Amino acid sequence: MAGNTVEIKVPAGRGQVRIEALVNAQWLQRVTIKPDGNPYGYEWTGAGEGDALIGATAMDRSQDRVIAATLEHSEDGGRTFKPSTLKVDTVQTPTRPARTITTISTEDGRDTDFNDSIVQFVY
Ligand SMILES: [Ca+2]
Numbered sequence: 001m002a003g004n005t006v007e008i009k010v011p012a013g014r015g016q017v018r019i020e021a022l023v024n025a026q027w028l029q030r031v032t033i034k035p036d037g038n039p040y041g042y043e044w045t046g047a048g049e050g051d052a053l054i055g056a057t058a059m060d061r062s063q064d065r066v067i068a069a070t071l072e073h074s075e076d077g078g079r080t081f082k083p084s085t086l087k088v089d090t091v092q093t094p095t096r097p098a099r100t101i102t103t104i105s106t107e108d109g110r111d112t113d114f115n116d117s118i119v120q121f122v123y
Contacts, residue, residue, distance in 0.1 A: 004083035005070040008102055008121050013061045017123035020056040023048050025116035027108055028074040030081055033119075035059060035067045045078065051118070061123065071117050073108035084108050084117065099123060 010017045021031040021044050031054065034041035044055030059065060072081035084106035092098045101122050108116040 002070070002083060004072060004086055004106075005068055006086060006088055006104055008067045008069065010061060010065040010067060010121070010123050012064050013123070014097070015123070016058040016060055017065065017067070017121055018056070018058045019067070019119065019121050021054050022051040022118045022120075023054055023116065024051060024113070024118075025049075025073065025108060027116070028078050029054065029084075029106070029108070029117040030072045030074065031055060031117055031119055032070040032072075033057070033067060034070075036065055037068075041068075067121070069104055069119055071104060071106045071119065073106070073116060082108075087114055 023029045023046055025047055028047045030045045032043050046054030071084045073084050074081045087105050090102045104119040105114045106117040107114045
């Protein structure tokens, strides 16, 4: 698996897993989401500021899921994409039942603000 792909393991359980992708970047960002080894999934692209939403979906939790997320950016208007540098962070909320929020954040350049793309999984 390339270093710009993360697999998020979501156990079967209540409700849904919700996924949203936000951007804070001038360069085009691309987020590819592939659930459960499926070669087809979601591909979201966009640029913008202020946590601009480029894609969102939800999946039921009737079964254990492994959701692969690949994060890239383009410096040439979408002709070619390069792997972004990722950070992954998971927190549990104090609610009962607890929910899990996993955040993937990316850096596409040198300012190391790690907010160029932000993909959150909430379940
Ligand atoms: Ca940046």
